[in-house]
Amino acid sequence: MRVAGIELGGTKVVVAAGTGPDDLGDPVRIATTDPVATMQAVADALELLWPFDAIGIASFGPLCLDPDDADGLRITATPKPGWSQTRLAAPLAERFGVPVRLDTDVNGAALGEGRWGAAQGLRDFAYITVGTGVGVGLVVNGAPVHGLLHPEAGHLLVRRDPVRDPYGGHCPFHGDCLEGLACGPAIAARVGRPAEELDDAHPVWPLVGDYIGQLCASLMLVTAPRRIILGGGVGQRPGVRAAAEAAMRIYLAGYLQSPAFERDIVVPPGLGSLSGVLGAITIARK
Numbered sequence: 001m002r003v004a005g006i007e008l009g010g011t012k013v014v015v016a017a018g019t020g021p022d023d024l025g026d027p028v029r030i031a032t033t034d035p036v037a038t039m040q041a042v043a044d045a046l047e048l049l050w051p052f053d054a055i056g057i058a059s060f061g062p063l064c065l066d067p068d069d070a071d072g073l074r075i076t077a078t079p080k081p082g083w084s085q086t087r088l089a090a091p092l093a094e095r096f097g098v099p100v101r102l103d104t105d106v107n108g109a110a111l112g113e114g115r116w117g118a119a120q121g122l123r124d125f126a127y128i129t130v131g132t133g134v135g136v137g138l139v140v141n142g143a144p145v146h147g148l149l150h151p152e153a154g155h156l157l158v159r160r161d162p163v164r165d166p167y168g169g170h171c172p173f174h175g176d177c178l179e180g181l182a183c184g185p186a187i188a189a190r191v192g193r194p195a196e197e198l199d200d201a202h203p204v205w206p207l208v209g210d211y212i213g214q215l216c217a218s219l220m221l222v223t224a225p226r227r228i229i230l231g232g233g234v235g236q237r238p239g240v241r242a243a244a245e246a247a248m249r250i251y252l253a254g255y256l257q258s259p260a261f262e263r264d265i266v267v268p269p270g271l272g273s274l275s276g277v278l279g280a281i282t283i284a285r286k
């Protein structure tokens with residue numbers, strides 16, 4: 001089934017159509033500006049990709065994913081200027097006359113990795129991105145988890161040793177929650193330079209790995225994913241994944257037992273920069 005996928009990110013949008021990685025073509029990239037201009041450019045890009053049977057959107061949030069909500073599938077109260085209450089599905093459904101499905105960017109990336117990437121064949125796994133923020137997509141029993149809202153596990157509270165890490169965190173809601181401590185801007189605020197400029201030996205990487213390891217331990221205790229994919233600009237830094245794996249095991253302290261622990265639980269993504277848009281394609285096919 002040929003479907004269209006839209007990865008709607010805070011800085012850029014990626015649009016493509018196809019059945020999967022083999023016939024995706026060159027994804028169209030659009031800068032995320034104000035919602036009217038951005039969604040107009042998305043619709044124009046979709047026009048050129050017509051025909052398709054459905055549209056999937058993997059979006060930054062927070063999102064309303066409740067199909068019974070009178071105001072529709074939309075972005076809710078986002079700090080991103082101008083985007084609060086932007087309806088994402090209905091305008092595209094009206095214009096193209098096909099179903100439009102919406103999920104979080106991280107649930108999308110998880111679903112894409114499950115279908116074509118590092119979690120193929122698994123029904124229980126997680127996708128973590130550590131970049132501008134920290135997001136977690138959770139697949140349990142083959143389905144992305146939604147509850148009253150969608151999970152926001154990037155904001156889990158973690159243990160911080162104020163001697164090792166005096167930085168108080170930058171989350172505007174929680175201060176030193178995981179995102180407040182481990183995302184790229186938190187690293188930059190701690191050391192006074194952009195995270196990507198730090199060399200691989202910088203002590204911030206094992207520190208960040210420790211915090212991500214705490215998240216992984218919590219995920220293991222709550223939904224017991226068989227694999228945890230660690231993506232994002234920070235998550236894919238050399239050493240961070242290994243530090244997170246090691247820290248997860250230290251925090252679990254041998255309490256969980258499984259032959260699966262003989263190999264790494266925390267793995268790199270398999271789809272690279274395409275996981276977002278392929279996730280959107282997967283959302284469309286649901």
Ligand code: ADP
Nearest residue numbers: 130131132133184185194195196232233234237
């Ligand atoms: P986004 O989260 O916006 O989708 P990224 O995953 O690239 O995109 O995250 C961007 C954040 O990650 C920025 O704060 C940036 O400083 C940081 N970052 C990006 N690449 C790297 C890198 N190679 N090493 C360390 N930090 C990085």
Ligand code: ZN
Nearest residue numbers: 155171174177
């Ligand atoms: Zn927070």
